[in-house]
Amino acid sequence: xxxxxxxxxxxxxxxxxxxxxxxxxxxxxxxxxxxxxxxxxxxxxxxxxxxxxxxxxxxxxxxxxxxxxxxxxxxxxxxxxxxxxxxxxxxxxxxxxxxxxxxxxxxxxxxxxxxxxxxxxxxxxxxxxxxxxxxxxxxxxxxxxxxxxxxxxxxxxxxxxxxxxxxxxxxxxxxxxxxxx
Numbered sequence: 001x002x003x004x005x006x007x008x009x010x011x012x013x014x015x016x017x018x019x020x021x022x023x024x025x026x027x028x029x030x031x032x033x034x035x036x037x038x039x040x041x042x043x044x045x046x047x048x049x050x051x052x053x054x055x056x057x058x059x060x061x062x063x064x065x066x067x068x069x070x071x072x073x074x075x076x077x078x079x080x081x082x083x084x085x086x087x088x089x090x091x092x093x094x095x096x097x098x099x100x101x102x103x104x105x106x107x108x109x110x111x112x113x114x115x116x117x118x119x120x121x122x123x124x125x126x127x128x129x130x131x132x133x134x135x136x137x138x139x140x141x142x143x144x145x146x147x148x149x150x151x152x153x154x155x156x157x158x159x160x161x162x163x164x165x166x167x168x169x170x171x172x173x174x175x176x177x178x179x180x181x
Contacts, residue, residue: 011141013138032151054118058127059126
């Protein structure tokens, strides 16, 4: 059962980067394969790193918040999901300050898109869920989704970009509510 929840968390995280990939894929004109490969690998690695760091922190504080662990995990997931939905309906473009042609721009994108993973890692650490399973399931999902959405970005960004982030937020909210049950 934990693997199924973890899979859907991976999808939720992937749908967040999906919105950026779909709307920013058109900005990558030269060296598409190289740049999209770099973006995908860095985003996936930063997600894995943030999940692990969050899990370590969550594991550390879990003994102090044991009675409230599932509520903390649920609130974090619901908050992240609601934030993703709020960002999807706002007019701000996350990608407008990022350059995909520089390492600093790629790292900034990777950090910006993996902050949610940090909070999810904390929630998994608090409730003592497996970090290995979390990283092994979510990282390939994020890698593949990032590559696919940046590649397809120019073709369908106007059609689904914001909807993808809203869907990802909704998935995380549902998982947060399931934590309460």
